[in-house]
Amino acid sequence: MDFQLTGDQRELIAATEKLCTQLLPLAKEAHEGEKRGDFAPLQKLRKAMAENGLLGLNMPTEYGGMGLPLLDTLLLIQTIQKVDSTMGGLTHRTSTGAIGAILELGTDEQKAQYVTGVARGDIGVSIGITEPNAGSAATAMTTRARIEGDEVVITGQKIFISAAKAHHYTMLYCRFGTTGRASDIGAVIVPHDAPGLTIGNGSENMAGERQYELFFDDCRIPKANILAEGNAFGKLISVYNSERLGSISRMLGSAQASFEFALQYVQEREQFGRQLADFQGLQWILAEMKVKLEAAQLLTYRAAANTAIGLPSPLETSVAKVYVAQAAKEICDDAIQLLGGYGYMTEYPVEARYREVRGGSIYGGTLQIHKNMIAGHLLKRKNSQWAKGKE
Ligand SMILES: Cc1cc2nc3c(=O)[nH]c(=O)nc-3n(C[C@H](O)[C@H](O)[C@H](O)COP(=O)(O)OP(=O)(O)OC[C@H]3O[C@@H](n4cnc5c(N)ncnc54)[C@H](O)[C@@H]3O)c2cc1C
Structure with a gap:
């Protein structure tokens, strides 16, 4: 180590x-x-x-x-x-x-x-998992792909797809079979100019990024665009743990930026004839921010360093996710507090950082869903959240 x-x-x-x-x-x-x-x-x-x-x-x-x-x-x-x-x-x-x-x-x-x-920077690929009625319960997705000759025909709808219009393709989770089980789920690569695909106008999220709805109305793509024809949800989610670590690292970057800005600010701003940094109450806030940032980094780096033996461990990823998302919100919130009224103003960079990290408690599996997964591991239970008869 x-x-x-x-x-x-x-x-x-x-x-x-x-x-x-x-x-x-x-x-x-x-x-x-x-x-x-x-x-x-x-x-x-x-x-x-x-x-x-x-x-x-x-x-x-x-x-x-x-x-x-x-x-x-x-x-x-x-x-x-x-x-x-x-x-x-x-x-x-x-x-x-x-x-x-x-x-x-x-x-x-x-x-x-x-x-x-x-x-090469020629194209971008977004990820399409969430549906209006399949959020945390992702395996409830109903977007369906059926093979017709050399084509795949897709029907259904996705929601909240980050920056879809800024990308050229979507890696789409969809159902190949009709059993209703998770084993039907596979994935295809959908070009955004495919006939039958409409990308809505999207909504702006609180970080100022747009998230889009994708409508598939007998959307046709070549069969060569199939990534996995069913039975792939487990595999897709195993790979998705790298995605989770990437977005966790973005939260670390935003929290680090907030911390560094606030650290500088308290050494420049004066009140009561002294630097803000002279007040012990603020020194303790800085110390707590530092402790949280370092702990958050170590959990993330551990999950990444251990991938030398394969894909990221689901447990280490969930542990990092739960801690980092919480710590990042607190660090960014403390930075706003240290700047006082200026911290709340859009001319200063710290309020935007708070808005950037807030989504991290929701996307890539909410904090509650990651806690369910950690508990399932601890208790060695499948920990299914499904109502009886709906699994
Ligand atoms: C910034 C951002 C970017 C996103 N980008 C994408 C993207 O690019 N592609 C994509 O496919 N999706 C994306 N999403 C969607 C995201 O994955 C979903 O919002 C998320 O999975 C939660 O689903 P939901 O919004 O339907 O909430 P719900 O599942 O309805 O959850 C609502 C609340 O209930 C809680 N809850 C639900 N079930 C349980 C349970 N069993 N136990 C305890 N609590 C529970 C949740 O934790 C949450 O607090 C993005 C979301 C955000 C905010």
Whole structure:
């Protein structure tokens, strides 16, 4: 067990922070463009990030990725998110996002097309799991795929799909069989120009990102776009634990940014003729923020470091998720408090950081669902949440 980052990791973090700071103006344009429904600036940012080696961090080099281990990937997602959330989102989604399932379950042709496309900054892939009546109970999904000759015909609806309009494809969880059991669930890769697919106008979430509804009305895609034809929910969720760690690292980045800003601020702002940093009550808040940040990082890094022997452990991922999501909210909230009224104003960066981390208690499995999973592991029970007769 080694709790020190290596010299190479430290250098990588410093170099990445510098690169991202240079790309900041492009990232701001991309964020503003997305709000207007203009995705050209985002595509420009995506290309610039790819050229600077900031996408596909853990994707194999043979597909144009950077070939980094998961731990280094998460360290950089945290760093990039600390500089800017739009860039953090792009690195996460092209490294630990839906693309991970294509790398793990895809054919050689699918990997060559999608992993390479994502790493080069040509395309983006969103993830479609949630439905209006299948949120935490994801296996209640009804979106159906049936094979007709060389095509797959999809009917159904997804909701809350992050940044779908900013992406070119969705890796869609759907049901191939009609038994109603989880064993029907597989996945397909849907191009956003597929006939029969309509992407709604979406809703803006509290972090200022858009989430979209996807409507499938006999949507037709080639059979070659099947990723897993049923019996794949367990496998998909195992890969999804990397996605969870990627989004956890984004929360770490936002919390770290809040902490660093507040630490600086209390040493500059004066009240009662003294620095805010002179008041012991505020020093204790800073100390608690530091303890939470370090504990949150260690749980995340442990889950990532242990993937040398395979996919992330579900238990270690859930433990990290529950702690980090809670700690990140508290750290970001404390930062607002340390800045007083200025912390609450949109001109200062800390209120946005709170809004960024708040969703982490909901997406990727809510905190309650992760606690159910931890308890199931502790008690060695399946811990099914389903009403009798509905399993
Ligand atoms: C920022 C953000 C981004 C997202 N991005 C995507 C995306 O890209 N793709 C995608 O497919 N989905 C996405 N989602 C959707 C997300 O996965 C769901 O919102 C989440 O799974 C919860 O489902 P729900 O909203 O239907 O809530 P519900 O399942 O209705 O839950 C409501 C409340 O009940 C609690 N609850 C439910 N069941 C239990 C139980 N058994 N025990 C204890 N408590 C329970 C929950 O914890 C929650 O507090 C995103 C959501 C957010 C907020």
